Amino acid sequence: MTGTVNLREVVLGILMEVTEGEAYSHVVLRDTLEKYQYLLKRDRAFISRVTEGTLENLIQIDYIIECFSKVPIHNMKPLIRNLLRMSVYQLKYMDSIPDSAVVNEAVRLAQKRGFYNLKGFVNGVLRAAARGMEDIVYPLPQEDPLEYLSVSYSMPKWILSRWLEQFSFEEVEKVCDSFQDENPVTVRLRTDRVSREEIIDSLEEEGCEVSQHPYLDYAVRISGYNYLQALTAFRQGWIYVQDVSSMLVSEIAAPNWGDYCIDVCAAPGGKSTHLADKLKGSGYVEARDKNEEKVSLMQQNIDRMGIINMVAALKDATAFDQDSFHRADIVLCDVPCSGLGVIGKKQDIRYRMNPAKQEELIRIQRRILSVSQNYVKPGGVLIYSTCTIGADENQMNLKYFLENYPFHLETIDPYLPEQLRCRTSAGGYLQLLPGVHETDGFFLARLKRNDE
Secondary structure, three states: OEOOEOHHHHHHHHHHHHHHOOOOHHHHHHHHHHHOOOOOHHHHHHHHHHHHHHHHOHHHHHHHHHHHOOOOHHHOOHHHHHHHHHHHHHHHHOOOOOHHHHHHHHHHHHHHOOOHHHHHHHHHHHHHHHHHHHHOOOOOOOOOHHHHHHHHHOOOHHHHHHHHHHOOHHHHHHHHHHOOOOOOEEEEEOOOOOOHHHHHHHHHHOOOEEEEOOOOOOEEEEEOOOOHHHOHHHHOOOEEEOOHHHHHHHHHHOOOOOOEEEEOOOOOOHHHHHHHHHOOOOOEEEEEEOOHHHHHHHHHHHHHHOOOOEEEEEOOOOOOOHHHOOOEEEEEEEOOOOOHHHOOOOOOHHHHOOHHHHHHHHHHHHHHHHHHHHHEEEEEEEEEEEOOOOOOOOHHHHHHHHHHOOEEEOOOHHHOOHHHOOHHHHHOEEEEOEOOEOOOOEEEEEEEEOOO
16 A cells, blocks of 8 residues: 555556456556556556566466355456455465455455455455465376466467467477566667667666577667666667567568568568668668558657658558559568467467457458568568467468469578578478577568569
């Protein structure tokens, strides 16, 4: 409690918006912290940790609650369900808070929010959980691998089932485990503007810890800073926040001097700006998006970074643009996807996605591919990429595309670091797995239009 602000009530409000509404956790949390920016740093950290921790461990927490509650989790009142979830997270993962304080605060909050008749239920479940937390029997991998992975890593079973059809149990567990890691931010050093040494010196002088990424020499990991936008290197446009998996898109695109490039789903613009940088001021990159606000933000980034061979344009990737027919040397199709490869950064993606939504996304992906392929000139290149894991949105879309349009896969080995070269990359595509590779979960493929 800080003054008149009940920190647990703030967390409860965020969880209600995210789990019962359509809000995204990172957006609601950001807006909430801005609203309560006057709070002490430790109080803001409490709000962040309990919110993010509860969402990250949601399925496991529900499993724990049902070990001590006669009422199934889905039959509870939404507010009570979320109150129990955030309280169980504190009981299990926050040793610095006495169990009695967690229970008493939850009971008081239930009463304050109008559930006087359920405060006994809240008290009973949480006291039982506090006493019996160490005695809970969890699923074992050798007895029920799917249940084990789902409860241990709070992953929906439908996602795990699809992954287990394509990858080994060990690979899937590494992916799930990686989503629980805290990873430093990766940035691309724009060494065409200023030397690598000067950028790193600037970052370190302002308190950043900088370490080299093993895949690309211009990619580094940074941590220890307070506010990214305040860093000189950011304000001067010397760095761009971007995962290495995204940087590899421009690597395999391999633009030549003077190439004309179209990024059909460009926002927030990382791949497009990277392409423009690789062109060294030559050629032209058109970064398209159908959202006016995102286009405006991309143009602001272009201006901040001082890029002269790039523009942001308001265009819908699903609508054919006659003026672009057979004009582009390179077309980037980084399509809207389920986002299952970046769960570690956006925890609630796993709970929002379902098979029906994924099927709708696949239809959109194929529509974008069918329109965008028209823009590639004979002998030109189309790069297909997603930030997800699994064949449905990746290999199966490649198969569909190759069966319907005059393109062929080209090896991407010459453009990849040696550590990532494999059988599929030799054939033209690569599925990156977090925990297995040192990147987000990502898929990328290089397709060349047949000469006509």
